[in-house]
Amino acid sequence: MSEQDLNMEEGRDSVVREPQANSVATPAWPFILMVVLLWCGMRYFDAHGGAFDNRVFAKNMSSPPPVLGMSPEQEALAKGKTVYLQYCAACHQPHGKGVPGQFPPLSGSDWVNNVGPNRMIRLVLDGVSGPITVNGAVYNNAMVPWRPMLSDEQIAWVVSYVRNDPEWGNTGTFVSAAEVKAIREATVSHAGQPYSAGELLSSPDSN
Numbered sequence: 001m002s003e004q005d006l007n008m009e010e011g012r013d014s015v016v017r018e019p020q021a022n023s024v025a026t027p028a029w030p031f032i033l034m035v036v037l038l039w040c041g042m043r044y045f046d047a048h049g050g051a052f053d054n055r056v057f058a059k060n061m062s063s064p065p066p067v068l069g070m071s072p073e074q075e076a077l078a079k080g081k082t083v084y085l086q087y088c089a090a091c092h093q094p095h096g097k098g099v100p101g102q103f104p105p106l107s108g109s110d111w112v113n114n115v116g117p118n119r120m121i122r123l124v125l126d127g128v129s130g131p132i133t134v135n136g137a138v139y140n141n142a143m144v145p146w147r148p149m150l151s152d153e154q155i156a157w158v159v160s161y162v163r164n165d166p167e168w169g170n171t172g173t174f175v176s177a178a179e180v181k182a183i184r185e186a187t188v189s190h191a192g193q194p195y196s197a198g199e200l201l202s203s204p205d206s207n
């Protein structure tokens with residue numbers, strides 16, 4: 001066969017052997033393998049992952065692990081802030097500085113930072129009206145009572161928060177729900193009658 005014949009032969013072959021796309025069913029085994037591997041991985045992770053508990057992972061952290069849970073004080077501050085923003089901030093403002101001439105400040109207030117929480121608990125329970133001097137400025141307005149609205153716990157949280165907000169510079173003691181309950185019961189005859197500032201000043205400043 002001459003070289004030309006060979007070329008022609010090849011040319012014919014390439015026409016005959018044109019690639020054909022046959023339809024072949026996708027094999028199922030890679031999918032089955034994938035599912036089996038995922039299942040095994042999940043089983044392994046469940047058994048050894050420690051549910052992301054930071055006691056398991058802390059040793060691999062570069063910074064100290066977060067504190068587990070909150071201290072009772074941190075909890076009172078967090079819950080008290082929620083109560084404050086919901087029930088008090090409309091007048092005393094979220095920053096606690098009040099509105100000059102209308103709503104007195106709680107931030108730095110001599111009423112709030114009083115030695116004991118007694119007077120503050122009383123005025124939150126039953127309100128206060130008439131002239132009141134706060135940090136040297138006189139206000140003559142009225143504050144609504146919270147006795148029917150807020151539980152002992154809610155009042156304890158909000159008084160604790162207001163007396164200790166780190167940004168407001170207040171440094172009072174924390175208050176328990178039991179202390180609020182005792183004052184609520186002892187002053188039940190005052191329900192519905194707001195205090196005057198003078199009356200509050202004549203009540204003991206600590207329990």
Ligand code: HEC
Pocket residue numbers: 084087088089090091092102103104105106109110111112120123124128129130131132134139140141142143144146158159162
């Ligand atoms: C509707 C407005 C209003 C709301 C809401 C309100 N207050 Fe008052 N608050 C006042 C006014 C007004 C006074 C001053 C009353 C007066 O002039 O006799 C006052 C006085 C006070 C005082 C004593 C004075 C001072 O500035 O330290 C404290 C403490 C206080 N409020 C805490 C609270 C807390 C806590 C809440 C939420 C549970 C609250 N108030 C909700 C209006 C309000």
